[in-house]
Amino acid sequence: MSATLPILILLTSLVPAFITFFLPQERHSVRNLLNLGGAVLKLGLIVFMILEVVQGTIYETRISFAPGLYLLLRVDALSLLFVSLSALLWLLTTIYAIAYLGNKPEMSRFFGFFSLCVAATTGIALSGTLISFFIFFELLTLSTWPLVVHKQNAKSIAAGRSYLAYALPASAVLLIAIIWLESSVGPVEFATPANLERLDDNSLRMIFALFIAGLGVKAALVPLHGWLPAAMAAPAPVSALLHAVAVVKAGAFGVMRIVLDVFGLERMETLGVGLPLAVLAAFTILWGSARALQQQEIKKRLAFSTVSQVSYIVLGVALASPFAVIGGLVHLVHQGLMKITLFFCAGIFDERAGITRVDALDGIGRQMPWTSVCFSIGAIGMVGLPPTAGFITKIYLGIGAMQADAPWVLAVLAVSTLLNAAYFLPLVYRIWFGDAPTPVPAGGGPTERPLGLIAPPVITAFASIAVALLAASSFSPLAWATLIATRDYLR
Amino acid sequence: MSVSLAIVALVTAPLVAALIAVILPRWGPWLSLLVVAGNAAALVVLIPAIVSQGALTLPIGGWQAPLGITLRADGMALAFLTMAALVMAAVLVSARPEFGGGGEVTETRRQWAFWPLALLLWSALNVVFLSRDLFNLYVALELLTVSAVALVAIDGKADGLGAALRYLMFALLGSLAYLLGAALLYAQHGTLDIALLADQAIGGRAAVDMMAVGLMTAGLAAKTALFPFHAWLQPAHSGAPAPASAMLSALVPKASFAILIRIWFEALPGLATPPLLVTLGAMGAIAIVYGSVLALRQTRLKLMIAYSTVAQIGYLFLIFPLAGGDSYMQPWAAGAWTGVMFHALSHGLAKASMFLCAGLWIVAAGSDRIEAMRGLASATPMIASAFALAAVTLVGLPPSGGFTAKYLMLTSAFVSGQYVWAAVLLIGGLLSAAYLYRPLAVAFARDGDAVFKPVPRLAQAMPLMLALAAILLGLASQGPFALMQIGRPSSAEAGLQ
Numbered sequence: 001m002s003a004t005l006p007i008l009i010l011l012t013s014l015v016p017a018f019i020t021f022f023l024p025q026e027r028h029s030v031r032n033l034l035n036l037g038g039a040v041l042k043l044g045l046i047v048f049m050i051l052e053v054v055q056g057t058i059y060e061t062r063i064s065f066a067p068g069l070y071l072l073l074r075v076d077a078l079s080l081l082f083v084s085l086s087a088l089l090w091l092l093t094t095i096y097a098i099a100y101l102g103n104k105p106e107m108s109r110f111f112g113f114f115s116l117c118v119a120a121t122t123g124i125a126l127s128g129t130l131i132s133f134f135i136f137f138e139l140l141t142l143s144t145w146p147l148v149v150h151k152q153n154a155k156s157i158a159a160g161r162s163y164l165a166y167a168l169p170a171s172a173v174l175l176i177a178i179i180w181l182e183s184s185v186g187p188v189e190f191a192t193p194a195n196l197e198r199l200d201d202n203s204l205r206m207i208f209a210l211f212i213a214g215l216g217v218k219a220a221l222v223p224l225h226g227w228l229p230a231a232m233a234a235p236a237p238v239s240a241l242l243h244a245v246a247v248v249k250a251g252a253f254g255v256m257r258i259v260l261d262v263f264g265l266e267r268m269e270t271l272g273v274g275l276p277l278a279v280l281a282a283f284t285i286l287w288g289s290a291r292a293l294q295q296q297e298i299k300k301r302l303a304f305s306t307v308s309q310v311s312y313i314v315l316g317v318a319l320a321s322p323f324a325v326i327g328g329l330v331h332l333v334h335q336g337l338m339k340i341t342l343f344f345c346a347g348i349f350d351e352r353a354g355i356t357r358v359d360a361l362d363g364i365g366r367q368m369p370w371t372s373v374c375f376s377i378g379a380i381g382m383v384g385l386p387p388t389a390g391f392i393t394k395i396y397l398g399i400g401a402m403q404a405d406a407p408w409v410l411a412v413l414a415v416s417t418l419l420n421a422a423y424f425l426p427l428v429y430r431i432w433f434g435d436a437p438t439p440v441p442a443g444g445g446p447t448e449r450p451l452g453l454i455a456p457p458v459i460t461a462f463a464s465i466a467v468a469l470l471a472a473s474s475f476s477p478l479a480w481a482t483l484i485a486t487r488d489y490l491r
Numbered sequence: 492m493s494v495s496l497a498i499v500a501l502v503t504a505p506l507v508a509a510l511i512a513v514i515l516p517r518w519g520p521w522l523s524l525l526v527v528a529g530n531a532a533a534l535v536v537l538i539p540a541i542v543s544q545g546a547l548t549l550p551i552g553g554w555q556a557p558l559g560i561t562l563r564a565d566g567m568a569l570a571f572l573t574m575a576a577l578v579m580a581a582v583l584v585s586a587r588p589e590f591g592g593g594g595e596v597t598e599t600r601r602q603w604a605f606w607p608l609a610l611l612l613w614s615a616l617n618v619v620f621l622s623r624d625l626f627n628l629y630v631a632l633e634l635l636t637v638s639a640v641a642l643v644a645i646d647g648k649a650d651g652l653g654a655a656l657r658y659l660m661f662a663l664l665g666s667l668a669y670l671l672g673a674a675l676l677y678a679q680h681g682t683l684d685i686a687l688l689a690d691q692a693i694g695g696r697a698a699v700d701m702m703a704v705g706l707m708t709a710g711l712a713a714k715t716a717l718f719p720f721h722a723w724l725q726p727a728h729s730g731a732p733a734p735a736s737a738m739l740s741a742l743v744p745k746a747s748f749a750i751l752i753r754i755w756f757e758a759l760p761g762l763a764t765p766p767l768l769v770t771l772g773a774m775g776a777i778a779i780v781y782g783s784v785l786a787l788r789q790t791r792l793k794l795m796i797a798y799s800t801v802a803q804i805g806y807l808f809l810i811f812p813l814a815g816g817d818s819y820m821q822p823w824a825a826g827a828w829t830g831v832m833f834h835a836l837s838h839g840l841a842k843a844s845m846f847l848c849a850g851l852w853i854v855a856a857g858s859d860r861i862e863a864m865r866g867l868a869s870a871t872p873m874i875a876s877a878f879a880l881a882a883v884t885l886v887g888l889p890p891s892g893g894f895t896a897k898y899l900m901l902t903s904a905f906v907s908g909q910y911v912w913a914a915v916l917l918i919g920g921l922l923s924a925a926y927l928y929r930p931l932a933v934a935f936a937r938d939g940d941a942v943f944k945p946v947p948r949l950a951q952a953m954p955l956m957l958a959l960a961a962i963l964l965g966l967a968s969q970g971p972f973a974l975m976q977i978g979r980p981s982s983a984e985a986g987l988q
Contacts, residue, residue, distance in 0.1 A: 021876075065968040067826070069898055106869070131898075135889040142888065152869075152937035161932060168924050171888070172917045175901065179913075183905035 005049055006061045006073035006126050009083070010119055012042035013090075017115035023108045032098050035111050039091040042122070046087050050080055060128065068187055071135065074128030076191065077484040078260070078329075081477070082253050083125035085333050089245045089340055090118045092456040096344055097237035099452030100351060110150055114241070116143035121246045124253060130178045130188045133257065137174070137218075140250055141167045147238045148231050156233040166217045166227040174214025181207050181262075190261040201271060204263075208273045211258045212280075218251025219314060220307045222284040229295075229303040236347025239299060243306045244340035252313040252332060260489045265320045275406075278318035282412040284311040289419035296358050298346050301423060302339070305382060308416065309335045316397055319409065322490050324400025327393050329481035334381075334389035337464040341378035344457035345371045352453075353446035361427060362434030368446060370454050372431045374461040379424040381464050384417050389464045392471050392478060494540045497533040498549050498562055501572060501617045504529045509610035519606025520591050523583040526610060530576045538569055538974070546978030548623075561684065562621040565978025567832060570971055571620045571749060574836045577960055578741050578843040579613050581953040585847050586734040588950060601645045605735075608645070612638040612738060619746040625673045625683035625707075625758070628750050629666070636662040636714065639743050642735040643727045654726035661713050661723040665747075668710030675703035688758040704762055707754060708771075714747035717808060718778035721801045728797040733850020736793065740800045741843035745835055748807050755815060756828070768811040775808030776915040783922035791859050792849045792930055796842070799926065802919060803838045803885065806900075807831055809912050813903050825979065830899025832975050833968065837892025837961045841881040844957035848878045851950055852934075855943040861930050866938030868931075873951040875934055880958035882927040884965070887920045892964030895972075 016038035023031050049059065059075040075083075097114065101107060120143055123136030141164070149160035181188060181199070188194045196204060217224045231242060242248060259268055259277075268274045288308030295301040312335070316328015348371045349355040353364060365372040381388035394413055401409035448454045471478040508526045512519040541547055546565035590605040615635035622628050640662065644655035677683055679699050680691050713720040728740050755763065782802030789795035813827035849859070851874050856863040868875035880891075887897035897916060904913040964971060 065965070066829070066895055066899060066972045068902065069895065069968070109872070135894075138889045142883065146935075149932075149935055152935060154936070157932055157936050160935075161928070164924070164928060168886075169921060172921055176913070176917065179898070179901045179905050183902055 003059075003061050005045065006059050006075060009042055009045050009049070009126070010073070010122055012038045012045065013115045013119035013122060017112050017119060020108050020115060021112040025105065025107055028103070028107070031108060031111055035094050035098075035115060036091070038115065039087070039094050043087045043091055046080075046084050049075060050084065053077075053080060068182070069131060070129070070187070071132045072128035072189060073123070073126040073132065074189075074191060075126060077480070077488060078256065079125045079127075081329065081332065081480055081484060082249070083122055085336050086118065086121045086125060086245045086249070089336060089460070090121075090241075092459060093237055093240050093245065093340070095452045096240070096347075096456040097235075099450050100237055100347055101235065106150070106152075109146060110235075113143050113146045114237075117147065117241065117246055119143075121250060124250050128190055130182065130190075130262065133254065134171075134174060134178055137250060137254065138171055140218075140246060141171060144238075144242065144247055147241075148234045150235055150238065151233065153233075159227075159230040159233040162230045163227045166224065170214050170217035170224070173210050177207050177210035177214055180210070188262055190257060193264060194262060196263070196267060204267075205271055205273055208258070208263060208268075208271065211262075212255065212277060215251050215254040215258065218247050219255055219310055220248055220251065220284075220288075221280060221311065221314065222287045222307070225284070225288070225307045228307060229300050232297075232299040232303050236299075236343060236350065239303075240340045240343035240347070243303070243343060244336040248306060248310050249332065249336065252310050255314050256317050256329070256332075259317045259320075260325075265325070265489060268318075268320060274318050274320050278315055278406065278409070281311040281315035281318055282409065284308065285315065285412060285416045286419070289416050289423065293419060293423045295423075297356055298349065298358060298361070298427075299343075299356070301358065301427075302342050302346060305342075305420070305423070306335075306339060308420075309339065309382065312393060312397060315409070316400065319397075319400050319404040319406060321400045321403035322485060323396050323403055325489060326478070326481050326485045327396030327400050329484055330396065330478050331393040333477040333481075334393050334464065334467065337460050337467065338378045338381040338389060341374050341457050341460040341464060342382070344460065345375035345378065348448060348453055348457070349375075352448065358427060358430070361430040363431075363436030364434075365431040366436070368448050370448050370458060374457040376428045376431065377461040377465060378457075379428050383420045383424050387465060387468050389468045392468050396478075494537060494547060495549050497536040497540075498547070498564055498621060500529055500533045501537075502562070502614065502621065504533075505610045505614035505617065509607040509614065512607045512610060516603045516606070519603075520583075520587050523606055523610065526613070527576070527580045527583060530579075530613075534569070534573055534576060537564055538573070541566065541569060541977055542974065560627050561623045561686075563623045563978070564621060566975040567749070567752070567978070568620045570832060570836055570975050571745060572617060574839045575613065575616050575620070575742055575745075577957060578737065578839055579609070581843060581847065581957050582734045582737050583609060585850075585950050585953040588947065589732060589734065600647065601732075604641065604645055605732075608638045608642050609734075609738065612642070612743070616742055616746055620749055623685045623753075625676065625685065625688075625754070627683075628753070629670060629673060632669070632714070632747065632750065633666060635743060635746055636666065639739055642739065643731045645732065645735065650726075651730045654723075654730040658723045658727040661720060665710040665713035665720075668706045668713070670710075672703040672706035672708075672710065675699055675706070679703070685753055685758045689760070700759060700762055704754060704759055708751065711747045711751045711754075712774070715744045715751070715807070716801060716804055718774055718781055718801065718805065721778065721782070721804075724801055725794060725797040728800060728846075729791070729793040733793075733846050733853070736797075736850070737843040737846040740797065740846055741839040744800070744804055744807075745839055748804075748835065752810070755811070763811070763815050768815045771808050772812035772912060775805040775811075776912070778802060778805030778808070779915055779919040780922070783919060783926060786926040787922065787929075789926075790861055792853065792861050792864065793846070793859055795861070795926060795930070796845050796849055799845075799885065799923065800842060802923065803834075803842065806834050806838075806896075806916070806919065809900060809915070812909060812912060813900060813907070824903065825976070826899045827903035828979070829972060829975050830896045830903065833892055833896035833899065833964070833971070836971070837884045837896060837964050840957045840961035840964065841884040841893065844877050844881040844954040844961070845885075847954040847957070848874050848881070851946050851954070855946050856941075857944070861933055864930055864934045865936050866934070866941040867943065868934040869937065870941075870943045871946055871951060873948070873955050874946065875931070877951075877954040877958040878934070879931055880962055881954070882924075882931065884958070884961040885927060886924045887916075890965045891962045892968065893961070895965045895968040 016034040061073040063071040120140035127133040149156045220228045292304035312331045313328045316324045381390040384390040384394040508522040549562045615631045618631035716724040786798035810831035814824040853859045884891040884893035887893040
């Protein structure tokens with residue numbers, strides 16, 4: 001069982017993906033059953049695995065390709081954090097996507113690549129070696145492209161082009177970094193520290209920089225973030241997936257693996273590469289927020305907000321102090337919950353009320369109460385106000401900054417919070433206190449149905465508050481992040 | 492079927508079928524299917540046999556080497572034979588609508604000529620992969636060239652004839668150079684058998700040997716279309732009918748390349764000098780960049796794919812600096828050697844798939860301009876998937892045979908400190924992504940007005956099968972990797988570890 005379970009977890013999304021590709025457009029129920037069934041099954045298997053891992057079972061699967069080139073799936077605490085987040089959010093996004101897309105054309109292609117995308121994300125989470133990570137990272141790039149260009153109009157084709165123009169050179173850089181490192185120290189497994197002494201410090205610094213550049217595109221680190229706002233041309237469920245679960249998160253998760261498992265916090269310190277990374281992350285946080293302030297399109301504003309928020313994760317691991325690392329780890333989950341709520345809601349505003357711009361939100365709160373409440377919770381969380389998940393993250397990062405003797409980070413956090421408030425609170429204000437320009441039509445305003453459309457954001461919004469209120473309990477993401485950090489990485 | 496019968500069948504079955512097809516033209520399509528099946532059966536017998544017993548040598552008629560001719564089935568030969576069998580199966584099945592004739596339709600010359608030529612080409616290929624005698628290889632290569640040139644000219648149009656003539660000129664000059672070199676070697680050593688040459692020439696770098704191998708290399712490079720001898724390739728490959736292009740681009744260059752490998756790595760490995768190896772590598776590197784840049788500038792689909800072949804052939808020649816010469820005995824060299832073999836195999840599968848895709852798309856859209864492909868992805872999803880998967884392999888993205896190839900080559904470039912070749916590999920990958928992306932993006936764009944001719948599903952399935960095989964080569968590379976180590980011509984340990 002322990003050798004096959006990781007494979008089974010991958011297959012729960014690979015098998016639906018391949019079957020879905022061959023389903024005719026009109027087989028809606030089969031397709032939905034396959035995709036939802038796969039998502040539920042995966043979630044079940046992951047829960048089972050968590051219970052087993054807590055009891056000390058080790059899951060490891062090796063598939064050899066060529067000498068030195070093998071796929072290793074290995075479950076550790078960090079991979080569980082990411083894989084459980086993505087499995088949960090995948091299930092919700094699938095429900096949402098089925099309701100959102102309804103009977104639009106090319107549904108089989110969409111759900112096929114959608115499942116493939118999640119399979120790739122799962123693979124990234126479970127990868128136990130650099131080269132396994134790379135293989136799934138590239139699979140993710142390729143399977144996201146058809147989703148980004150799904151609408152097949154000029155705008156989405158241009159977005160897809162820009163996505164690949166960033167992602168493929170980045171993958172070449174990542175491959176150089178991996179092969180450079182592995183040609184000197186042998187295949188790198190995350191579970192066993194690589195013998196980095198074989199390389200001199202300057203080579204190691206170069207390799208570290210190449211890793212960050214290669215992963216930075218997906219993690220949307222400035223100046224490698226340009227593709228993300230353009231990718232907004234994709235349908236809303238795809239944006240939700242890109243921003244909260246898959247692509248951006250894969251980049252951030254990759255940075256974590258490199259810092260925590262390949263180099264290790266101590267070596268990052270002796271090489272002196274932590275500070276530049278922290279500065280880059282801090283700059284990205286501020287730059288993303290500043291650019292978000294200028295956007296009048298809701299989805300664009302959210303996209304730049306992602307640029308900013310994901311860098312909290314990078315900032316946390318770059319600071320390398322206990323609280324900062326925990327804050328970075330837990331933000332992986334927190335940002336996912338909050339950002340997916342926002343994108344779900346933005347999709348409903350767009351699809352049901354035709355609202356894409358900030359100034360069109362005036363007074364929508366009375367017509368679409370559920371969506372508006374969820375959106376407001378997500379926005380408040382992004383600003384980092386209590387009692388939401390964002391608050392926990394910022395507190396931890398702030399304390400972590402003091403532990404790391406980097407008081408300048410506090411200033412960055414403060415300015416960023418102000419900026420977040422400046423671009424999110426006006427939206428909340430407009431939703432609830434703006435004047436609706438036209439009276440509500442007689443036949444009722446825009447609907448928030450079917451249930452599949454509104455239930456996912458309600459659940460994620462609720463979750464983003466729950467994880468903060470219950471942060472002290474032993475099942476919260478914060479508790480898990482603390483466990484990961486203290487047991488595996490902080491020595 | 493016994494093992495030696497299997498080897499003989501691989502060589503003779505297509506030849507006999509070709510001769511029958513000349514006499515009984517209507518049997519061509521059916522005979523081809525029969526040969527496909529026979530070839531597959533022979534491979535099914537041979538592969539387990541050499542996996543368990545190691546490389547097999549078969550002296551024809553029981554006559555040993557200096558007198559008779561030997562055929563040898565080693566891992567490399569079988570890997571190439573299998574690739575060729577897959578490509579030929581797909582090509583012969585997809586050629587049926589175009590060349591099948593059938594029913595009331597009167598036979599045209601192209602329908603009559605296609606089947607014997609394709610079968611002859613296949614037979615020649617199989618001989619090249621199995622043969623261990625430099626003169627025998629020459630004969631097979633000539634047969635291959637003649638049938639390839641005839642396939643280019645099969646439409647009888649002025650363009651095709653011009654391209655075929657140009658191809659013939661290069662090929663004949665190449666043959667002459669090769670024959671001259673072979674004659675010199677024979678005069679020096681009294682044999683052309685590869686194993687005997689290897690025994691005789693150990694150690695020395697005789698001037699005559701150098702000259703002979705130089706001539707043969709130049710001749711074979713011209714036939715492989717290595718830069719700067721590539722000028723014949725793009726008109727020939729883009730001018731031929733799509734099934735013929737698939738064979739020409741995927742298989743024919745691999746034959747002359749295989750002979751180069753046999754000469755350099757098996758017959759006379761002691762001859763390599765670093766400047767020579769770097770020169771061959773540099774020509775390959777220029778081919779990669781030059782071919783890719785020109786591919787990027789093409790507006791016609793088949794011409795773009797043909798230039799892509801010019802570039803992809805360049806990768807093959809990186810084997811010389813990465814695995815040749817003094818590095819021959821180094822631990823990384825085996826990785827590089829196998830990596831290039833992986834590249835040759837996955838390029839064969841992917842490029843054949845791509846030419847078949849192009850052929851179907853051109854029929855569907857009625858034009859071979861890339862811009863005319865707008866909206867084709869929705870109309871022909873299987874072709875679009877095949878093209879995309881073939882592109883993944885050619886770019887070298889995981890998980891595909893192209894990635895395994897690139898990984899092995901990159902690793903050996905880094906381990907041996909030859910960073911220039913690593914840079915070339917990466918730049919080549921990015922450029923190929925750039926030129927292959929264009930037709931895909933155009934096909935993916937929506938165009939409500941476009942009307943396309945329907946394409947039969949079986950024809951769509953063939954390129955998809957080839958592209959999937961190229962992906963599978965990466966997903967299951969352990970088997971092919973182990974296979975190609977059988978009878979490998981060096982004492983180098985496999986891979987890095």
